Amino acid sequence: MRDALNRALDTALAEDPATLVFGEDVGRLGGVFRVTDGLQRRHGADRVFDTPIAESGIVGLAVGLAMNGWRPVPEIQFDGFAYPAVDQIVNQMARMHYRSRGAAPMPITLRVPSFGGIQAPEHHGESLEALFAHVPGLRVAAPADPLDAYHLLLQSIRCEDPVVFLEPKARYWDRAPLPEDGWAAAPPMGAGRVVRAGRHATLVAWGAMVRRCLRAAELAAEDGVDLEVVDLRWLKPLDADTVAASAARTRRAVVVHEAPLTAGLGGEVAALITERAFRDLAAPVQRVTGFDVPYPAGPLEPQYLPTVDRILFAVQRTLEY
Incomplete structure (x- = not known):
């Protein structure tokens, strides 16, 4: 799944120069789980870059970039770190398109390694789906296998609405065979x-x-x-x-x-x-x-x-x- 997500991000960066990937340690290190590994080397440090340890600032930056024509894909390093950013997610990211009467689309995909299963320390495992699903203006996705992770992440990045993308960290190392036609056609967006x-x-x-x-x-x-x-x-x-x-x-x-x-x-x-x-x-x-x-x-x-x-x-x- 980790490699499928990496491939989706690579595809999104290649197809749209307005796409940006950023967050804590996502650049040179390639992320804690190596989901962004190699992206900075392939696409440059101006499009894949590290940020300070400030989750509210990360999401606030994404909102400002989206208002100015960019397509940000920020990462919150662990789900439990998302709480300081809830104000920006709920009051800005989710509402800006509505508040501006459609003048300010919010094509933000907020990637959040989520849920449990890796026996991490406190604050490194949470299930925040109900919090975000309750907020009008947000879409919420949670893939279960590598192929879906690839398709759902690309759909999220291409979407004009803000998406909270919950990646099951316990499944980053899952392996799954590809269908005969490789990555196959994407399922309809929103379909179970x-x-x-x-x-x-x-x-x-x-x-x-x-x-x-x-x-x-x-x-x-x-x-x-x-x-x-x-x-x-x-x-x-x-x-x-x-x-x-x-x-x-x-x-x-x-x-x-x-x-x-x-x-x-x-x-x-x-x-x-x-x-x-x-x-x-x-x-x-x-x-x-x-x-x-x-x-x-x-x-x-x-x-x-x-x-x-x-x-x-x-x-x-x-x-x-």
Whole structure:
């Protein structure tokens, strides 16, 4: 996935001289996770450059650049570092196009290494999707595999709206075979996908949890339970049609995410399914999430993140109705 994101950034820089990539250590070092490795060497230090350690300044710079015709792709080094920039993200980046009555487009793609799974120190693992998805004016994307990471990032950079691009850091080292036609055609922007077809219940997830749901589906199949897995891809706007159609088909749904339960995005997905597929549901929508505690650091992380066992237990509960 890391290399796919690098290729997308390389493509975007090559096709549009107004595209800029910047953030803490993204230039000479190539980023903490090496996602921007080699980009400064290929495109120059005036287009791929390091910034001071000042997240609010990074996003504020991006807003000013976008107002002056540039297409900025700033990086927040870790998701937990985004909090100092929330004022700029919510009050400027998300609202400037509306506030200016369309005179100031905001083609900003804010890349944020996100979620858990690497047992990092405190402030280095967060699930901020509900915060950003709640803000009018922002689009939010979260790829689950290398090919989608490539397509979704390019779509985000080419988009005239501001996008918060949540990269599942636990999946940076994922490997996946390419289709026969290489990078293939991009999926429609905003479209989710059925990753695994099934008939007994639907698992809905995004980012790193898609892989975990697929593993749960494999184990459930050994007991004769056929689970469908839906990857949202885009968290704002949500692909309501794909999610509702899957839940109506299987008649049961479990939503899985890393963020805490209360006011998490899973509640929005559950409400959507209930509104769109109520007459077809045979059981209440279940949620498997993180707990209502601060995101833990290091060795406590495995106790916090949704496990395959917790997912399968939720499936068992919904099948008992």
